[in-house]
Amino acid sequence: MSKGAMADQANDTLRRTPLHDLHQEHGGKMVPFAGYEMPVQFEGVKPEHLWTREHAGLFDVSHMGPCFLYLKEGLGQPGAHEKISALIERLVPSAISTLKPGQGRLTVLLNEDGGILDDLIITRMPDASLDGMLYIVVNGAVKHDDWALIREKLAGEAELQTADDRILVALQGPEAEAVLTPHFPEAAELSFMRCAHVQKDGQRYMVSRCGYTGEDGFELLLPNNETGLAYVRNLLGDERVKPIGLGARDSLRLEAGLCLYGHDMDASRTPVEADLQWVIQKSRRERADFPGAEKILKQIAEGPAEKRVGILPLERAPAREGTEIHVDGQLVGMVTSGGFGPSTDSPVAMGYVRADLANPGTKIDLMVRGKARAGEVAALPFVQPNYKR
Numbered sequence: 001m002s003k004g005a006m007a008d009q010a011n012d013t014l015r016r017t018p019l020h021d022l023h024q025e026h027g028g029k030m031v032p033f034a035g036y037e038m039p040v041q042f043e044g045v046k047p048e049h050l051w052t053r054e055h056a057g058l059f060d061v062s063h064m065g066p067c068f069l070y071l072k073e074g075l076g077q078p079g080a081h082e083k084i085s086a087l088i089e090r091l092v093p094s095a096i097s098t099l100k101p102g103q104g105r106l107t108v109l110l111n112e113d114g115g116i117l118d119d120l121i122i123t124r125m126p127d128a129s130l131d132g133m134l135y136i137v138v139n140g141a142v143k144h145d146d147w148a149l150i151r152e153k154l155a156g157e158a159e160l161q162t163a164d165d166r167i168l169v170a171l172q173g174p175e176a177e178a179v180l181t182p183h184f185p186e187a188a189e190l191s192f193m194r195c196a197h198v199q200k201d202g203q204r205y206m207v208s209r210c211g212y213t214g215e216d217g218f219e220l221l222l223p224n225n226e227t228g229l230a231y232v233r234n235l236l237g238d239e240r241v242k243p244i245g246l247g248a249r250d251s252l253r254l255e256a257g258l259c260l261y262g263h264d265m266d267a268s269r270t271p272v273e274a275d276l277q278w279v280i281q282k283s284r285r286e287r288a289d290f291p292g293a294e295k296i297l298k299q300i301a302e303g304p305a306e307k308r309v310g311i312l313p314l315e316r317a318p319a320r321e322g323t324e325i326h327v328d329g330q331l332v333g334m335v336t337s338g339g340f341g342p343s344t345d346s347p348v349a350m351g352y353v354r355a356d357l358a359n360p361g362t363k364i365d366l367m368v369r370g371k372a373r374a375g376e377v378a379a380l381p382f383v384q385p386n387y388k389r
Contacts (some may be wrong), residue, residue: 017062018167018224019232026236026243034140036063038246045247049342052213052252053383056173057244058235065143066163066206066221069150070133080132081124087154088122088134093271093290095281096134102126104193104208107279108271109138109146114292115267116274117149118142119259121210123195135195135206137168137219139261163221167228172217172252174386175240180207180218183231187218192387203227212249214256214385254348255341257310257380263321264308264336264350272299273352275308275380307358310378311335311349311366317373318347319366325353326365326372332357335366341382348382349375 014037023030028039039060042048051057069088074080085097094107104123108116123135138146143164151160171180180187186196190209198205206221222228235241250260259265265274270292277300284290288297313319318339325333338349353364360379365372 015063017060018229019060019062019169022229022232022236023060023243028243028245031246033246034063036140038063039243041245041247042243045245045251046342048242048244048248049251051242052173052215052244052248053343054174056171056175056179056217056238056241057213057248058232058241059170059172059244059249060168061140061170061219062164062166062168063140064164064168065136065138065140065146066166066168067136067138067147068133068161068163069136069154069158070130070161072157072159075132076129077132084132084134084158087158088150089284089290091150091153091291092120092122093280093284093293093296094122095283096122096124098281098283099124101128101131102190102195102197104135104195104210105279106193108265108276109149110271110291111267112291114270114295116261116265116269116271116276117267118146119261119265119276120146121193121208123208126195126197130197135208140164141262166224167222167232168219169222169232169235170211170213170217170219171235171241172211172213172215172244174216176215176217177388179235179238179240180220183234184220190218190388192216192389201227209388212256212258213252214258214381214383214387215252216386216388250337251339251342254337254339254350255343255382256385257350257382259308259350260337269308269352270296270299270304272296273304273306273308303355305355306333306352307355308336308350308352309358310360310380310382311338311351311364312376312378312382313338313347313349313366313368314374314376316347317368319349319368319373319375323349323351324367325351325375326367327357327363332364343383348378350380353377 211217333353
């Protein structure tokens with residue numbers, strides 16, 4: 001998601017997801033977000049947040065950018081995965097060629113200076129007959145820019161088929177597997193960042209074990225028809241599941257230490273500064289053949305000037321985005337995301353500080369409404385992840 005995604009927009013320009021009517025049925029409070037009319041909350045941010053941590057929450061993420069990238073020629077042929085990987089690796093610093101069938105990987109789309117244009121998940125299709133095809137999900141607010149860049153850079157060699165006209169939902173929480181397996185038994189066999197391509201009822205479904213909350217969970221790409229809607233209604237009909245809005249989605253990902261694009265990273269930040277250098281596998285570092293490689297590899301070797309860190313305000317006042325970070329009266333950084341953590345029962349935040357101040361426990365001052373409030377640098381995440389490895 002990007003800055004200004006929730007800025008005021010004329011309602012007649014906003015798109016609606018296939019689940020819009022369902023949100024209204026459940027009392028969703030609708031707001032503009034990433035060009036869509038989306039539910040910010042149903043019951044309330046705190047109860048929705050805590051329900052997801054304890055049970056299972058269903059999130060509409062149909063505003064995002066699912067798509068399929070595939071070779072123009074040779075799909076399903078020997079070496080097809082290596083060929084499509086070589087193409088997308090021109091734009092990202094991660095090793096896509098080493099993905100096993102059905103395996104996904106978080107990566108970043110880079111500009112020529114090594115700045116982050118978006119974060120995205122790239123998954124190798126599980127089917128041998130679809131070797132040479134990748135399932136990719138990009139962020140909603142920048143999806144059209146991402147797709148245009150991919151098409152421009154890979155023109156004549158690969159095709160990109162968008163799928164943002166379908167239903168994309170995330171089922172997150174410790175009871176997600178138990179809820180989902182009666183509908184998709186394949187889900188129980190998946191480990192974190194693995195995907196199943198399910199064909200039944202004459203329809204195709206993508207079931208991925210991943211999410212944006214720190215909890216175990218799944219993302220489901222469903223057809224935009226009565227069959228797809230029926231699956232969503234059946235999930236919401238389970239007493240263990242509640243609909244969850246954007247507000248709780250944000251507090252959950254913040255506690256989990258996960259970046260929000262346009263806030264915690266953007267084109268002015270490299271993966272090293274954003275503390276995401278782990279997305280660059282050893283083989284890619286050795287080849288040094290990704291955009292901005294010289295700058296990024298120098299930062300890996302020598303360290304960046306600034307680094308993304310967790311921030312723990314030591315008073316009850318939250319430090320929100322844009323809050324200045326001071327040490328000894330000097331400006332040393334900025335908060336990029338902040339709010340109250342319902343699970344930690346305390347304010348939590350993320351931001352950038354000078355690299356020499358990035359160690360957990362470093363004392364800082366947070367300039368909240370013009371007054372210095374005590375805080376300290378903290379290790380991320382604020383809550384332990386519950387992914388199924």
